[in-house]
Amino acid sequence: MNQILSDLWATLPAPLRDQLEGYASGFWAVLPQLVFALLFIGVLWLVIRVVRWLVPRTLRRAGLRRALRDVVIMLLTVGLWLFGTLIAITIAFPTITPGRALTALGVGGVAIGFAFKDVFENFLAGVLLLIREPFSVDDYIDCEGIDGQVETITIRDTHVRQTDGQLVVAPNAMFFKNPVTIRTARDVRRTTVICGVAYGENVDRAREVIAKAVRGVDAVRDDVRDVEIFAQEFGDSAINFEVTWWTGSRPIDIRTSRDKVVAAVKAALDAEGIEIPFPYRTMTFAEPLRITTDAATSDADEAGDTPAVAS
Numbered sequence: 231m232n233q234i235l236s237d238l239w240a241t242l243p244a245p246l247r248d249q250l251e252g253y254a255s256g257f258w259a260v261l262p263q264l265v266f267a268l269l270f271i272g273v274l275w276l277v278i279r280v281v282r283w284l285v286p287r288t289l290r291r292a293g294l295r296r297a298l299r300d301v302v303i304m305l306l307t308v309g310l311w312l313f314g315t316l317i318a319i320t321i322a323f324p325t326i327t328p329g330r331a332l333t334a335l336g337v338g339g340v341a342i343g344f345a346f347k348d349v350f351e352n353f354l355a356g357v358l359l360l361i362r363e364p365f366s367v368d369d370y371i372d373c374e375g376i377d378g379q380v381e382t383i384t385i386r387d388t389h390v391r392q393t394d395g396q397l398v399v400a401p402n403a404m405f406f407k408n409p410v411t412i413r414t415a416r417d418v419r420r421t422t423v424i425c426g427v428a429y430g431e432n433v434d435r436a437r438e439v440i441a442k443a444v445r446g447v448d449a450v451r452d453d454v455r456d457v458e459i460f461a462q463e464f465g466d467s468a469i470n471f472e473v474t475w476w477t478g479s480r481p482i483d484i485r486t487s488r489d490k491v492v493a494a495v496k497a498a499l500d501a502e503g504i505e506i507p508f509p510y511r512t513m514t515f516a517e518p519l520r521i522t523t524d525a526a527t528s529d530a531d532e533a534g535d536t537p538a539v540a541s
Contacts, residue, residue: 267322274314278307298360304385348403349386355406356385365405370413370480373405393481418454419479423488425495426468428505433461433469436504443498444475449487451476467510 282303289299360383365371369380371390378392388405390398413419427436437459444450444457455476462472473495477487499506 263322263324267318270318270321271314274310274318278310281306281310301357301360301385348401351403352386352401355402356383356387359383359388359402359406360385364410365412365415369415371405372411372413373400374408376400413481414479416479418451418476419484420455420474420476421484421488422472422474423492424462424470425473426465426470426506427499428468428507431469431504435502436469436499437461437471439498439502439504440471440473440495443494444473444491447475447487447490447494449477449483449490451478467507 285303285306286299289302294302365380367380367383370378371380376390376392376398378390378398380388381391381397382389383402385402387399387401390400392398425440427433441457441459444459445452450457452475458472458474460472460474462470464470473491475487475491477483496506
């Protein structure tokens with residue numbers, strides 16, 4: 231076997247043999263440094279494990295939010311790995327100084343930054359959202375057509391459960407660059423319905439009846455702000471009232487309170503004999519309208535007369 235390898239080695243061109251011998255001698259020369267670099271990486275891995283075990287407990291005692299704790303731990307981990315890798319490179323290859331390694335990483339970082347621009351954009355947006363916390367988990371938000379409850383905020387994206395049960399996973403950059411409506415920023419929110427009464431009814435009396443009915447609904451928070459009833463406009467068939475009250479800020483609170491308010495107002499107006507009109511239509515004609523009845527038509531047909539005309 232050795233003879234075969236020797237014959238094969240002898241068949242190689244001399245420049246190639248010299249180059250391979252140089253590679254082999256160089257490898258054996260840097261082998262001790264490589265071993266020390268690998269040992270250093272192993273120690274670094276143990277240090278990072280200790281940091282990832284110790285830091286979360288310290289931050290939890292400090293009262294830091296979980297999402298923000300995850301950001302701090304991730305930044306510490308990435309920083310330690312980057313710093314440790316630079317040291318390991320200088321141990322394995324003494325000719326490479328930390329300055330040269332940082333320069334190489336900087337050039338590579340620019341290329342990686344252009345290639346993964348959207349990823350880094352979402353990452354930075356996620357960090358800023360977690361630090362500033364314009365909204366948090368369990369908040370109801372609306373942004374660019376996404377309307378629902380926030381379930382998870384990660385470094386890269388945010389999970390929003392819409393009111394119809396569908397889950398939307400959206401990049402953090404969208405919430406950072408676009409206006410976000412936070413529906414549950416406060417415990418209460420205002421809502422409005424329109425109620426119309428007939429033109430023949432007394433406006434002030436109708437307003438009092440509606441206000442009393444709305445205040446009697448348990449879902450209405452009149453302890454926060456009083457119910458507001460305004461005559462809004464002269465509609466086609468009714469005088470329309472704008473009925474405004476405050477209730478819980480969740481979507482289910484809004485829908486529930488509207489249901490109860492509409493039912494209470496309808497019952498109160500019916501009990502007081504105040505009409506909620508159907509649409510009325512008045513029709514005019516440019517020429518006299520011919521009006522006939524079945525009996526008049528039959529008699530006219532038998533007598534050969536012309537039916538009466540109403541003007």
